[in-house]
Amino acid sequence: MKGTYILAIESSCDETAAAVVKNGREVLSNVISSQIALHTLYGGVVPEIASRKHIEKVIPVVQEALSGARMSIDEIDAVAVTYGPGLVGCLLVGVGTAKAIAYAAQKPLIGVHHIEGHVAANYICHPDLEPPFLCLIVSGGHTHIVVVEDYGTYRIIGRTHDDAAGEAFDKIARAIGLGYPGGPKLDKLAKEGNPDAIAFPRAHIDGCPYDFSFSGVKSAVLNYLNTEKMKVRDAASKDTEVLQRHGVPTGGDAEGTEFCPDVFSDGITKADLAASFQASVVDVLVTRTIAAADALGMDKVAIAGGVACNSALRAKMREVGEAAGKKIYYPDPILCTDNAAMIGSAAYYEYLAGHTADWTLNAVPNLKLGER
Amino acid sequence: MKILAVDSSGQVASVAIVTDDAVLAEYSVNYKKTHSQTLLPMVEEVMKMTGTEGKDLDAVAVTNGPGSYTGLRIGSSTVKGLALIWDKPIIPVPTVDTLAANYADYGGLICPLMDARRGQVYTGLYRFTDGKLTAVVPQVCTLLDDILAKVNECGEDVIFLGDGVPVHRQAIAAGVSVPYTFAPMHRSVQSAASLGYLACTYLREGKTVTATELVPEYLRLSQAEREREERLEHRNDD
Numbered sequence: 001m002k003g004t005y006i007l008a009i010e011s012s013c014d015e016t017a018a019a020v021v022k023n024g025r026e027v028l029s030n031v032i033s034s035q036i037a038l039h040t041l042y043g044g045v046v047p048e049i050a051s052r053k054h055i056e057k058v059i060p061v062v063q064e065a066l067s068g069a070r071m072s073i074d075e076i077d078a079v080a081v082t083y084g085p086g087l088v089g090c091l092l093v094g095v096g097t098a099k100a101i102a103y104a105a106q107k108p109l110i111g112v113h114h115i116e117g118h119v120a121a122n123y124i125c126h127p128d129l130e131p132p133f134l135c136l137i138v139s140g141g142h143t144h145i146v147v148v149e150d151y152g153t154y155r156i157i158g159r160t161h162d163d164a165a166g167e168a169f170d171k172i173a174r175a176i177g178l179g180y181p182g183g184p185k186l187d188k189l190a191k192e193g194n195p196d197a198i199a200f201p202r203a204h205i206d207g208c209p210y211d212f213s214f215s216g217v218k219s220a221v222l223n224y225l226n227t228e229k230m231k232v233r234d235a236a237s238k239d240t241e242v243l244q245r246h247g248v249p250t251g252g253d254a255e256g257t258e259f260c261p262d263v264f265s266d267g268i269t270k271a272d273l274a275a276s277f278q279a280s281v282v283d284v285l286v287t288r289t290i291a292a293a294d295a296l297g298m299d300k301v302a303i304a305g306g307v308a309c310n311s312a313l314r315a316k317m318r319e320v321g322e323a324a325g326k327k328i329y330y331p332d333p334i335l336c337t338d339n340a341a342m343i344g345s346a347a348y349y350e351y352l353a354g355h356t357a358d359w360t361l362n363a364v365p366n367l368k369l370g371e372r
Numbered sequence: 373m374k375i376l377a378v379d380s381s382g383q384v385a386s387v388a389i390v391t392d393d394a395v396l397a398e399y400s401v402n403y404k405k406t407h408s409q410t411l412l413p414m415v416e417e418v419m420k421m422t423g424t425e426g427k428d429l430d431a432v433a434v435t436n437g438p439g440s441y442t443g444l445r446i447g448s449s450t451v452k453g454l455a456l457i458w459d460k461p462i463i464p465v466p467t468v469d470t471l472a473a474n475y476a477d478y479g480g481l482i483c484p485l486m487d488a489r490r491g492q493v494y495t496g497l498y499r500f501t502d503g504k505l506t507a508v509v510p511q512v513c514t515l516l517d518d519i520l521a522k523v524n525e526c527g528e529d530v531i532f533l534g535d536g537v538p539v540h541r542q543a544i545a546a547g548v549s550v551p552y553t554f555a556p557m558h559r560s561v562q563s564a565a566s567l568g569y570l571a572c573t574y575l576r577e578g579k580t581v582t583a584t585e586l587v588p589e590y591l592r593l594s595q596a597e598r599e600r601e602e603r604l605e606h607r608n609d610d
Contacts, residue, residue, distance in 0.1 A: 046596040048595065049596060051441070051442075052441075052594065054445075055448055055449060055587065062456070088442075092449070093449050095449075096411075096445070096453070097449040097453045100412060100451070100453025101456065103412055103415070103453075104426055105457045359416060360409045360410070362406070
């Protein structure tokens with residue numbers, strides 16, 4: 001039987017990506033043009049610069065996806081594109097291109113929710129995974145526990161009341177001088193540190209057992225840092241050698257990052273701080289997800305989103321989840337970053353359900369999960 | 373020769389099908405800026421109304437900047453996708469040139485003015501001789517006073533048009549020492565027919581790019597790049 005082949009385009013943030021996916025599960029090509037080097041100069045993603053880069057890259061990336069899959073556009077069954085959430089200027093490049101390609105090639109168009117794509121990354125990596133299952137969605141903009149009741153059907157049972165987990169990672173990474181992209185850098189540093197060095201708070205929200213709050217732990221880390229930075233500066237005003245001993249830069253700071261001592265007054269290192277912060281975030285993410293799975297009687301638990309590639313989160317979810325008798329799923333790291341293969345996977349199930357878009361499809365920067 | 377022309381550089385969304393000697397269809401909407409929703413349905417409409425298919429076209433033309441950054445990218449991504457699939461060349465035309473083409477029949481100088489904010493205008497100074505466009509000042513992002521000084525220097529009759537006119541009407545009246553007129557509303561905004569008119573010449577001259585090569589001409593760095601350059605300059609001054 002002939003398969004269903006979907007050409008997918010993703011441009012919601014700082015990666016221009018295109019892919020060809022067969023039957024929602026088999027990746028024939030997955031091309032990603034990353035802009036990380038460009039935005040590092042500015043300490044974070046600059047929307048206008050990202051949009052300008054997307055328009056330069058979108059066609060070569062699409063061509064490479066088609067040639068990598070050894071397919072012509074005529075052999076494609078549908079064209080899919082991320083239409084939200086994300087940076088509006090960035091989304092519009094993918095949406096504009098995908099619509100024109102679909103119209104010119106007379107193919108159906110499918111609009112995909114970026115986060116539903118992240119969930120679908122698990123379908124690619126785990127051919128046996130089918131709904132229903134519980135999914136922890138963790139990214140720079142989302143921290144949700146959702147029941148994936150069916151393909152494209154989500155019930156949110158837990159969410160963050162303030163920062164998203166990825167946002168907290170980025171802010172702390174910046175505060176300790178790691179810069180952009182913060183999450184992966186913090187993960188790497190934390191491997192050298194002691195996660196029990198500092199007991200940062202684990203916030204509970206009364207009456208909402210599966211919800212999250214990361215503003216408390218974020219403030220606790222920032223307060224700790226400010227106190228320590230003042231101690232170093234006070235000492236430095238008396239003894240300039242102290243500055244050098246603590247690795248205070250002599251020139252100007254790199255943009256978007258801040259000075260942070262490598263060792264604090266109590267002998268705790270920056271790596272210990274990173275590990276302790278990460279442990280507090282990972283701890284609540286995992287315990288609440290597994291508690292929700294227990295309460296709902298679900299034995300399959302997946303992780304999705306950019307933070308799903310955090311090594312501590314993956315290890316802890318596997319450890320705690322398997323001890324509780326759950327089967328744990330998470331995507332390969334390459335499919336945790338923004339990519340178009342996951343969009344092609346999610347689109348396949350939209351295609352089967354008959355959910356196609358018309359030529360008025362627009363970018364929706366704050367698109368909600370499960371909205372159509 | 374048959375060309376699909378697409379302009380979403382400003383407030384107007386405009387598409388047209390033109391041949392060597394006729395505008396077969398032009399569809400312009402100057403009402404709310406929702407180009408990302410309206411542009412492709414407008415393309416579909418003019419194609420349908422003129423019985424045109426992708427294979428019938430010789431090229432796709434686009435107003436390639438300056439203009440609204442987002443608007444330019446909507447036009448650019450649209451024509452890129454069309455040209456890629458139809459395997460057609462793209463004719464990129466400077467926005468200020470397309471505005472000047474609204475007055476291809478005018479004997480004097482033509483000065484399009486687009487409001488570029490921050491006290492600046494996207495502008496240029498043009499004349500048509502035997503139907504051929506010449507730029508006295510090619511399109512540029514500059515202060516209004518600078519272009520008015522050029523206008524005065526040339527000492528000829530001039531017509532002003534574009535969305536910069538209502539913004540700067542009084543300053544123009546005060547600063548110009550040559551005979552001048554303002555274009556009426558229906559000839560003051562971007563038109564895909566004017567774009568198509570210029571694009572026919574460009575295509576004959578071989579001025580085309582591929583879908584990959586097409587990049588909008590913003591005429592300005594992004595704010596973040598500007599601020600970074602300023603900081604680096606300050607640092608070098610220290």
